[in-house]
Amino acid sequence: MDTQSPNTNVIFLDTETDALAQATRSAATSGARLFICHVYEQGNRTHLAFSLSLKLLLEIAKLNSADGKRNKSNAEEMMNRPLMQPHVKEIAKYLVNTDAYILPPFIFNSDTPIKVFAFGSGSVKFGYAVISSDISLYVTDGQHRLKAIEKAVIERPELYNDSVTVLVVQEEDLEQIHQDFADCSKNKPIPPALRASFDVSDFLSKITRDLTKQLDIFSGRIDKISSTVGKDANYIFTMNQLRIGVSEFLFGTSNKSLDSFTVENKEEYQALLDRAKSFYLEFARSNNTWNLLFQPRSQANNLLNFYNLRQERIDFNSVGFIVISRIGHLILFENNFAEEQNLLLIKALANLDYRRSCSLWENSVVIDDGKGEKKIIAQRAAINKAIKIAIAEIEKQTGISLN
Numbered sequence: 001m002d003t004q005s006p007n008t009n010v011i012f013l014d015t016e017t018d019a020l021a022q023a024t025r026s027a028a029t030s031g032a033r034l035f036i037c038h039v040y041e042q043g044n045r046t047h048l049a050f051s052l053s054l055k056l057l058l059e060i061a062k063l064n065s066a067d068g069k070r071n072k073s074n075a076e077e078m079m080n081r082p083l084m085q086p087h088v089k090e091i092a093k094y095l096v097n098t099d100a101y102i103l104p105p106f107i108f109n110s111d112t113p114i115k116v117f118a119f120g121s122g123s124v125k126f127g128y129a130v131i132s133s134d135i136s137l138y139v140t141d142g143q144h145r146l147k148a149i150e151k152a153v154i155e156r157p158e159l160y161n162d163s164v165t166v167l168v169v170q171e172e173d174l175e176q177i178h179q180d181f182a183d184c185s186k187n188k189p190i191p192p193a194l195r196a197s198f199d200v201s202d203f204l205s206k207i208t209r210d211l212t213k214q215l216d217i218f219s220g221r222i223d224k225i226s227s228t229v230g231k232d233a234n235y236i237f238t239m240n241q242l243r244i245g246v247s248e249f250l251f252g253t254s255n256k257s258l259d260s261f262t263v264e265n266k267e268e269y270q271a272l273l274d275r276a277k278s279f280y281l282e283f284a285r286s287n288n289t290w291n292l293l294f295q296p297r298s299q300a301n302n303l304l305n306f307y308n309l310r311q312e313r314i315d316f317n318s319v320g321f322i323v324i325s326r327i328g329h330l331i332l333f334e335n336n337f338a339e340e341q342n343l344l345l346i347k348a349l350a351n352l353d354y355r356r357s358c359s360l361w362e363n364s365v366v367i368d369d370g371k372g373e374k375k376i377i378a379q380r381a382a383i384n385k386a387i388k389i390a391i392a393e394i395e396k397q398t399g400i401s402l403n
Contacts, residue, residue: 009113010039010046016119016126023117023128032132037168039118039125048114048129048168054149055160060131061108061146062138072235073212073220082225083147091148096155105165106142110135113170137168192240197224203263207250207273208243215277217284217293218242221306233307241318249276249325252333279328282343286350289313315354319365319378323386324349327394330402341400348394360393361386 013019027034038049052060063083071082095101112135118127131137139146153159179199196205212218222242223235237245247254250272263269284290292303306316314320331337331345356366356374364386369375391402 009115010127011115011117012125013117013119019117019119019126019128023130026115026117026130030130030132032130035129035131037116037127037129039116039127040123046170048116048127048170050129050166050168051163052166053161053163054153057106057146057164057166058150058153060137061106062136063143063146072223072225072232083143087144088147088151091145092151095148095152095159103145103164104142105167106145107140108137108166108168109140110137110168110170112136114168140169191225191227192243193223193225193227193238196239196243203269204243204247204250207269207276208239208246210273211246211276211280212239212242214273215280217280217290220297221293229306229310231307233305236306236316237318237321241321244318245321245325246276248322249279249328250333252326252329254322275332279332279346282346283324283328283350286347287315289354290315290350312356313354314356314361314365314376317376319376319383319386320354322383323365323390326383326387327390327402330391335402337400341398344398345394345400345402348397349390351397352390352393360389364389 011022013022023034026032035050035052040047040049095103114135115130116127117130118125120126149159195202196208199205212222212224218236221234221236222239223229223232223237224239226232226238227240229235229238229241244254263272284293289309295303309316315324327349328346331342331349337345353360356376365377365382366374367377395401
């Protein structure tokens with residue numbers, strides 16, 4: 001019998017003889033390799049399980065990892081997180097020095113369906129997979145182990161004769177590949193910036209990711225890999241810092257309990273995304289410095305040095321962004337103002353003096369370090385105090401009560 005599973009190229013046959021004969025003919029006519037595998041369904045997808053020698057593993061596995069420098073603003077376009085060389089060295093040392101070592105299974109992704117001639121009954125079938133040269137097998141989970149094996153076999157070439165288990169998931173949707181990566185990465189925790197970039201099952205991560213794609217003021221200016229922007233002049237915030245600010249805007253808090261928040265439907269999600277986009281765009285239009293972000297990045301880079309701005313101002317630090325976002329929540333979610341009042345309040349918020357030297361922030365989120373420098377304080381109490389001060393100033397300027 002010939003049947004085919006959804007989104008796969010699995011052909012089921014009555015006997016092993018039939019499966020082997022057809023697989024052999026298919027491989028011979030296409031110059032492909034033939035592999036024995038198990039075939040099973042999991043999560044509405046067909047999975048293929050192989051046992052491969054380490055030599056063959058190194059030969060066929062491919063990486064599509066984000067680069068810590070080149071992919072800061074587009075990490076989500078890559079299949080995997082950046083390689084962490086200390087982690088690679090640690091695993092390589094373990095393989096070289098441990099006789100009874102053990103390696104967990106590798107998980108590969110194939111965005112092109114692999115032709116499999118399968119046979120048998122039950123939930124797990126046997127099969128012969130035909131893998132041609134035009135099929136790319138990218139590592140979803142195991143890239144550090146893969147690079148560690150490359151290092152270890154130099155000192156222990158006998159490792160080439162050992163084997164590992166490889167699971168191939170057939171998936172073409174990049175977001176689902178990212179989700180597979182996030183779900184698999186349990187042993188080595190994903191840094192917050194990368195989790196916000198890859199974990200699309202998390203509402204706040206997804207909406208933050210969409211903001212970086214759909215708003216010019218953030219596009220290409222959010223570091224989606226690092227844990228801090230540090231002295232980098234090209235990026236405003238890390239992905240996690242932006243995520244925290246977005247959480248403050250949408251919910252008036254960035255409490256970790258929101259990690260499990262979900263929306264009921266696409267319409268509700270789109271409404272929240274549109275409100276966030278509208279707020280940050282209006283704020284940027286009304287603020288002389290943020291307004292420069294509307295220029296193409298190639299031009300604005302000559303005018304905007306984000307490292308210098310972080311030294312001079314609070315609004316290009318995560319603390320200031322939380323203040324702005326929390327007050328945005330108060331304006332658009334906690335009150336029922338007319339559109340004209342909303343615009344007036346957002347403009348007043350945007351026109352506050354965000355320089356560190358401004359007395360408005362003194363002894364709340366900015367203190368004198370005793371050496372003549374204005375130091376930013378990130379404690380929650382300091383942020384709450386700064387928010388109250390900013391609200392009082394906005395109310396004074398507009399005559400509109402926010403309480």
